[in-house]
Amino acid sequence: MNAPIDLSMKTDDVLRVELEVFRRQHRDLDEAITALVDRGTSDQLTVQRLKKQKLRLKDIISLIEDRLTPDIIA
Template sequence: MNAPIDLSMKTDEVLRVELEVFRRQHRDLDEAIHALAEKGTGDQLTMQRLKKQKLRLKDIIARIDDRLTPDIIA
C-alpha cells in the first residue's frame, strides 16, 4: 500500500472498481478505529497506524475520483 499508484494506464472501468474497493477498505478502517476507541483496547501505536492507513486510502480515493470526474471550469 506504500507504493505509488499509477492511474494513467488504467481504464475508467478498472478505476471505478478499484474506487469501490478502496472506499470499502476506508469504511472498514473507520469502523475498526471507532471500535477500538469505544472499547479502549487499542494502544496508541495501533490507532496511529490505522489512522495513517485510512488517510492514505482517502488520498488514493481522491486521486481516482479526480481522474474519473475531472474538474471542468466553465
C-alpha cells in the same frame, strides 16, 4: 500500500472498481478504529497506524475521483 499509484494506464471501468474497493477498505478501517477506541483497551500505536492507512486510502480515493471526473473549463 506505500507504492505510488499509477492511474494513467488504467481504464475508467477498472478505476471505478478500485474506487469501490478503496472506499470499502476506508469504511472498514473507520469501523475498526472506532471499535478499538470505544473498547478502551486500544493501543495508541495501533490506532495511529490505522489512521495513517485510512488517510492514505483517502488520498488514493481522491486521486481516482479526480481522474474519473472530467475537467470542466468555465
